[in-house]
Amino acid sequence: MDLKIFIKERIFFILINIVTLAFSVSLLRLLNVQWFPIIFLTVINFIGMLSFHIYDYIRKKKYYDEMTINLEALDKKHLISDVVEEGKFLESSLVYNIISECNKSFNDEISKYKRNNSEYKDYIEIWVHEIKTPISSCRLIIENNESEITKSIKEEIDKIENYIEQSLFYARSSTLEKDYIIKKLNLYEIVGSVINKNADFLIKNKVKINIDNLNKEVYSDSMWLKFILGQIISNSIKYMNKKNSELKFYCNENKEGIILSVEDNGIGISDKDIDKVFLKGFTGENGRKFTKSTGMGLYICKKLCEKLNLGISIESVEDKFTRVSLIFPINKIMNFS
Template sequence: MAFYFKTHWRPFLACLAIISFVAVIIGLTDALAWSLVLYFLGISSFLFLLLFVYDYYTKRHLYRFLSGETLTMLPGDSSPISQQIQSQFEILRKKEEKQFTLMTKRREQQITFMNLWVHQMKTPLSVLEMMAQNHQLSPTAVLTETQRLKNGLNIALNEARLSTGFQADFLLKQLSLKEVVTSAINTQKSTFIQRNIYPVLTISDDLIVISDEKWLAFMIEQVLTNSLKYSHSGEKIEITSSETNETVVLSITDYGLGIPPSDLPRIKRAFFTGENGRKFGEATGMGLYLVNQVAEGLAIDFQIQSTPSLGTKVTFTFQKIKK
């Protein structure tokens, strides 16, 4: 009641002033006797008082909440403004709960990923240590293990960037698709040599796409990493492109182990390693998940087709921007 009076005493006094002014004018014009004028003034003031009491009663829970007497808004208020505030309050509360749930899930995902990532990074370090102890530090082997470390660090860095807001960390511009793919292949050069696998690049020199160079290179590198990991020695990885009036399609095809049909619908999920990942024991289950997140952010259609023992084909479809 105190908070309501604090916020409504000015309107109440303004109403009394207006009524009094009208009553005085009527009295001075001798239209009514002063006794009737005072009667009119008293009845009008009483009716306005009842109006304010009724207004408080219909909004009493709202004003109790606003004054801090209670921490919840009860649905007893029947006024439209109270109902609207109650509705908006519920919407904001549910939104905050959803945001909190997403943040909690994201934090748990980061902790799980870091635990897996640290475990995975121990392998190349152990290999390097063992080669050093046995005096077997060949340049190719060292480059292969350091490349594994770089791939792991790259995934960890980009996972952190995605968690802090992908939209603030990309720049769209015209890119030569062949140059981006060539750069991605060069980052995996030592692994290609070590695994005796050869890239076959068939992309037109003048093929242009609109995308972010850094994130596009990350997606291609991650797909190449998987193709190299699950391909047999002596095979090839084909990188080709095609073009229509509306789209540009980049295809990366390997002829390795392939993906079991039961795993295919789930390979874009976080931490899903699948049958091949469990066999090789080197998968964090975050690579394709991050690729899918980046592809969605850049409006690139990311699809995977695979047949066990025959290989896997990954396609990125870019929409052309018309002049």
């Protein structure tokens, strides 16, 4: 609490006190009162007024300083009402009541938002499961009526399934801590499973697969890790424009942990876009030029990696390569063992 502000706030009251004191002195002199009692009364009055203001300043400064310190110490500022106490002066009671009411209203809004978000998540999950039925029916019809046209339809259905899966995992990402099982995984098996799932897409685009040094064990959630790798593969295939397209999967190990890299020899990413690829909805030049991208794939991957305590990074050189790396920290691995 600043002393200048305190004095400025009370300047009118102080001036009234001085004027009143001056008027009292003048009146006493007109009544022929001697100077000694006048001076004595003036000094007593002045000391009393000064003492009151000093006391008031000290108690208010202590209260507001404690409030400021508590606020600065909080990571979540909206919890200030939990650490603020009601003071012994009027303004502190008003401030305390206002903060309490605001906090109650804020908590009510959060509860409302959580309910709406939970309902939306439940709806998405139900919708995803329901829509799988007509998609499965479409696949069955295609298998029984194979032709060039049905092959093209199957490719579009694969894309639809990918977007549906993306929406499901995005809806679940906010409550990931309730929906994952950490266990020991073999990266060779995980990568192999994801490659098999995307086999048709890889074969159609004539992508050569190169696997090296993947026999590593890490701790993570199998379902979420497969989704992340699936999104990275899908992204790589979108931006391949070479006859000899190649997708490499390999592992390195250092002091920080095990690093799984997925590298393609596609069109690459420009220097001005490379720092933005994990932003929500960012498509960049490649997204607008080569394909209609949603800009959500890598954003969701980044979000899920943070929830799973995994690192994720990207390197690229235009017209040469793009490398996305997943880092499984050693300390995180050891914590689960």
